[in-house]
Amino acid sequence: MSSEKITAEPRTEFGKGAARRIRREHKIPAVIYGHGSEATHVTLPGHETMMALRHHGQNALLELTIEGKTQLALTKQVQVDHIRRVIEHIDFVAVKAGEKVTVSVPVTTVGDAAADTIVTLERNEVAVEAEATHVPESLEVSVEGVVAGTIITAGEVTLPSGVTLVDDAEVQVVNVAAAPTAEQVEADLEAAEAEAGIVHEESDADAAEAAAEEAGDEAAASDAE
CATH class of the missing domain: 1.20.5 (Single alpha-helices involved in coiled-coils or other helix-helix interfaces)
Incomplete structure (x- = not known):
């Protein structure tokens, strides 16, 4: 997973009023949590950040430049105003290249199951451990030709090299059942x-x-x- 380079500004004003002023300028307030160190509060360019998250998904890795210093930041939580469809705030975790992180990765199904079946995604995400710079954007589960009565567990999901399963291997991820008459x-x-x-x-x-x-x-x- 490649990282997006974005220039961030240090943030010194806090509270709802300051956050509203930041958003009016089409920017996004954010905080970067470190490993035992103090959190870093920043302001990000709105459009550029939104496009990076849209392109790289919920675990987007950003290379933030803050006053000339670079920090890799893994997206952990994005707060969105669902009425105006704008990002209100982002929480990041500071990471280093080669560092292992535990993340929840979205699951998608590909292919067509056997005729007269219904494919149900029992789990939308699966928890895995991977290097911060190699977190998969999604995990694909093939249901091509799968017959009714088949259950695919987390342990049967194919993981990229270097990625290991954190979830219970017996957790049901996909259920292929007979379509009702x-x-x-x-x-x-x-x-x-x-x-x-x-x-x-x-x-x-x-x-x-x-x-x-x-x-x-x-x-x-x-x-x-």
Whole structure:
């Protein structure tokens, strides 16, 4: 995983008011936590940082230049305003090249499972240990041709060289199940509606059809007599 080079500014003002002023200037307040050292508060360029996170994912590694000094920083938490869709704050962890870190990496499925199956991702992320500069952006799990009833565990996920699993190897990550039939879907829907107390009013067409069937039954009974 390559790092993005970004120039950061030291931050000396704190609090909600200062953070709002920073955001109005289209910048992002952030903090870098070290290994037992004091946290470093910085301000980052908004657009440049947003593009770096979008490109490298939730574990983006940034090479921050702060007053002429360079610091590798691994993204740990990103606070986003989900209404305005802007980044409000970022937490980083200071790292060094070659240092091992534990991170949660997103899981994606690739390929098409066997016909009439449903693929469910039971875990969106898997915890692994990797060098800070070689954290995978995602882990792919192939479901090509996989038949119903197959469960893929964390221990069966293929990891890149140098990456080791931290999660329990028996944790279910992907579940391939048989797709329900139309009759099963309809029965489940009826059961759910009955449990919720939902009653459908009979339409005019259904009422007319029922009346016609009843009249036909009466006529057949009369003929039989």
